[in-house]
Amino acid sequence: MKKTMFGLMASCAVLIGATALADTKWFPYPVQVWKPAFNMDSPRTDLDYVALSKAATAHELCVSFPHMKDAYWLGVNYGVTEEAKRLGVKMQVVEAGGYTELNNQISQIEDCVAAGADAVIIGAISFDGMNNLVKEISKKGIPVIDVINGMSAPELTAKSLVSFGEMGAKTGAYLAELHPAGTATVEVAWFPGPAGAGWVEAGNSGFADAIKGSAINLVATKYGDTGKEAQAKLVEDTLAAFPDLDYIVGTAVTAEAAIPILRSQGLADDIKIAAYYFTPGVYQGIKRRQILAAPTDSTVIQGRIAVDIAVRALEGRSFEKHVGPELYVVSQDNIKSFDPTSTLAPAGFKPIFRVD
Template identity: 35%
Template sequence: MKTDWSCLSKRLARMKHAYRRSIHAAIAIACVFFGGAATAGDLCVLVPHFKDEYWLSVAYGIEARAKEKGLTVHFFEAGGYRALSHQVEQIAACEGLDARAILIGAVSSDDGTLLSAVSRAATHRPVIGLVNELHSDALMARVGVDWSQMGAVIGKHLARTFPAGMPPRHAVLLTGPGESGWTAPLEAGLRSGLEGSALSIDAVLSADTGNAEQLRILEKALAGGSTPDVIVGSAPAIEAAMALHARAGSGPLLIATYISHSVARGLVNGSVAAVPFDNPMLQGRWAVEAAVTAMGGVGRPEPIGPPIELVTKGISPSTLKMSPADYFPSLD
């Protein structure tokens, strides 16, 4: 099979040597598996919402790679993780468009109605799992990282920061809704990584990952009067905490559970201490490669995703590759 080396990111040269080696190997493996010619056609891409900037980078990666492959992309956003019926309707809309493949960032990992809709759509074209866990045997491929590893990377970093023997420290976790599929493994990985440290998670609050919803649970976490030593939160939660941090002049240590443009700016100016970087743009590109391969009748049972790198504050703005600041996909 011919390898399409154009999927090697130019950003590799700017990354740390060890990480560059690991991601180079991962990309090479993905390129060998996915390498193959595409024919023109339509892709349908379903995401929970674009209120969370993370999905903008995923979409940009999809759009850029699809253009290189001569594919047209139709983007649909459900409106949030609680918009289950809307996402089911959007699957039907993709069927009506006669899309050659569907890429789905699922709003639920195991809802029966959604799983039935995916199975129905998959009888006529490949369906690819995108970022979020979806417990469906109908998927031809899954592109995304292991969210328990995302949590473990954070937990181990905090365990080094607050080792056993220090005075006890306290954290809160602000995360997405349980039905999303990524929140439970992330929390489990975080707690595993923290084992034996001086830091404990005193509260877990969850909501949809829009800015307003995450601000509300942040306010709830701080309403008791005692300020936690650490806030571990989704990108929108940390964005809200950054604003409070700036007004107060000081505050808890802020750790994001995934990257966004706002979190990246916080890393640069030092208001965010760390985040695990899972390269959402590259995941978007790989999802297109998976769709092209699946359109050729070849699936992949095991998920594929980039290596996870812990990124800490004070980085250069050019270190993390994400979508342009003014990018927003055209929606169907």
């Protein structure tokens, strides 16, 4: 499809330092735009996303994440805070503590709005559970941007996210290609993440559809929080219940947790691992040939775009209502050509909760 350019490049009349100049190099970035917006089944158009050079004023943004337990959300944290610095806006970042903490996430966002947030960016714990909150915030004229996980509230200003259904489908299709119909059956245990989260339900559906008609026998689907301890327990229990397992497939945390467990049980050569999203642990696992593959959703870029859209909405500038980076599978075959800066926080990066 025809590519277009969105937004304006930084003006040469503005004097900027070398570091700031380097920061602009994340764009233009290849994305896809859904129209009509907020429907993952809508037709998509390819676009080169170009962000603003600077915000007109130092807006106060509130960003809410489900947790900061794993490197996936660390990447999103890096993306939103770096973009806030680049654009010259203020930011408060809060994290609820886990996917069981919906009420805490709602309370934190309410406190953020009461403290004077001009716009809110939400990585939601629940697909439907934030709807009343989003409605109330939007009534105040405050833009609400849905990032990463997905929400069903019709009052949302915009979405910066990809289809987790497609993420799951890409991993499923990768395995189905390895084990097409007519070949020897393989047993797969699937760990989609915490039940009820929008991204999990979408990923689960996409994976299940993609393996239909293949030689894959899905022997177990195990839901659970994406903390490493929770996923490790699920993996251990599943290995005990299914001694003939061929694959462990699921969240990035599942894949990371499975590596030492399989090694300790002497199963590393017998059971293969794949994930349906990307983290530094998955990156290292693929490089070390401990993990087969995982699709990347350019996590850092999703965070950056969410911040850029929030600023555009506050300043009455044009913006795309539903946008996400193009997806592709990173495997042992193409890992050397993969650019991790689109997806992973730099080594040693610590969570940032305030930008002034």
